[in-house]
Amino acid sequence: MPWDEQNSWNAIHETSIDRLNMAAPLLGATGWIDELAQLVAVDTSAPDAPGCERFTAVLQDQFAPLGFALRRLPPDDGVAGEGGPRPQMIAERRTGRPVCTIPLLMDTAAPGALWSRQPFSLTRQGNRLFGLGTVSMKGAITAVWAALRVADAVGLPLRFDPLLLFTTDGAARRWPGLRHLAEQRVAEGHVLWLNGPVAPRIWAGSLGSLELEIRVSDCGGCTPGQSPASVAKPILSALAGLQSDLRRRSSRLPAAPDDGGGMLRPRLSVVSVRANTEQAGPPGCTLLINRSFTAEEGYPAALDELQAAVAHGAREVPGCQVESHVSRRLEPVIDPDRGPNWPQWLRALSWGFGYAPSSFRRWGGMGGSAIGFMQQAGVREILAGGLLRRGQRLHAPDEHTTVEDVEALSRSVLAYLAEVPQIPDYN
Incomplete structure (x- = not known):
């Protein structure tokens, strides 16, 4: 019987699991490396971030075909910082499901003099992908795009409507874009924050x-x-x-x-x-x-x-x-793991990265984060993941991620957003 003709509740759930298992191997076929290359090619480095306007056009080309309505927010005169007001953009695809807000930073620090490669050109060496912003957070943007692209390709329903917030807080000293959106109560539901480490971590918060x-x-x-x-x-x-x-x-x-x-x-x-x-x-x-x-x-x-x-x-x-x-x-982040969605996110991380459930540990972070303003605005639960490997520094010379890490993060996002009765055990 064709999938779309099944009307049994159990059959629908079994079909969703089948589609999830089918979707994951197809991530490499989405062309996500080419999409990441387009993002890296745009210079969005602080403090002037001259390419942020062009970057929003690339995002429009990537996410609009997935059914997202993208809208620019007018610059707020009260939050203009170095280089003047910069773009902020919201991408939403409403189906009536609960919302999961995913903030995604567009800007990077300026490239230093020690780069041995062109920072604004994605360079592949084996499984490594070099380029400014590959770890924070252009790689995460691409992982989210690939997860949504492959879900649509196999008809996998989602249990959350993703609300994507594109801002310029990553490296700018005085441009509080995410803070401004938080104060405007733009975020809904809970937050999925993808600017953290690759680790079996239960995020306890940060200073x-x-x-x-x-x-x-x-x-x-x-x-x-x-x-x-x-x-x-x-x-x-x-x-x-x-x-x-x-x-x-x-x-x-x-x-x-x-x-x-x-x-x-x-x-x-x-x-x-x-x-x-x-x-x-x-x-x-x-x-x-x-x-x-x-x-x-x-x-x-x-x-x-x-x-x-x-x-x-x-x-x-x-x-x-x-x-x-x-x-x-x-601002600090306090007890972001005190919410109903963390167990599902941990299963998603296990399925995406291959972590054993027993390997997860709860620990916090030293560095402050713009996401703290989200908590101040009333969003308590913040799930965390990312592409930063231990020993790496964000925006350091020859910044790089790997094909395996981007696809693992994409699988985790895919499994978490998917409408399935239970995320399968990692195999």
Whole structure:
């Protein structure tokens, strides 16, 4: 009997499982590598992200044939950052089912000088795929596209309507696109966040983080030619004292098993110290400070404490003007796994990547994430996965993923979204 003529409930469910098993081997035939190559070829690097406009046109060409209605959101004057307003786009395909929101970042950091390959050209070497954004998050966009493409090809029904949010939060310092969408209550249902590691992980959440830019200038009491770091030495000493104090604090988030266990601790680090070369005369410098903070501390208290340390050190800087401002803020994520959909997502990850169910461990992340603003806006449950392998750094020179990882993530998304009574055991 043809599939579409079966009317038994059990038969329909058995047919869905058959179609899921049929769909997974077809992922390679979707041409997803060519689709990823199109995304990598567009320069969406921060801070100016000149290609984001063109990138949205590529996304339109990819997702509109899958039945998605894509709409651009008008830039919000209140959230314009470096490079001015940038595009945000929503793609939705409504069938009346519950919604799963999938945020997908379009921008990357600028490529550094150490690339040995063309960063804006997808290069394949064996099973490795090199290109800027292949790990974060152009590879994830492609994995979602391939999952939806193959589901449509075999007629596999979905139990969720995917709501795709395309924003530019990944590398930009001051462009809070995802935060803006969260505040506008655009997200619905629960969130599937695909900017994490390849690991059998139950995501326990993450610390928040802020970056404080400190500018030391007009140092009339200093000697011309004095090094920039020496000008700010009292401020750096005060920050070192705060850093020592933070080592004695702890969050309630477990660290990754490979990091020796225990609980995550807040940190303070000096990202950069650079001379103010645009000014003549007395030396000056700009410090960029990163401070991670726990949910228990909270952003206001963490910022107040950091600014107090800067002010204490500034009193010992002779005749200098010291100014500071927050260049980036990311909120913590708290208990994102406390929801009804995590068991299904774990089965999907097992089916996609081949993880044994017993291998999953619950642990949190050090780095803040724009997804924290989603929780602040009321979305509690956030499922997590991604393409980042341990030891990799996002947007690092020669960034790369593998064919197997993209297809494994795509299989996981496919299995999770599929309308099946139970995801099959991995075989």
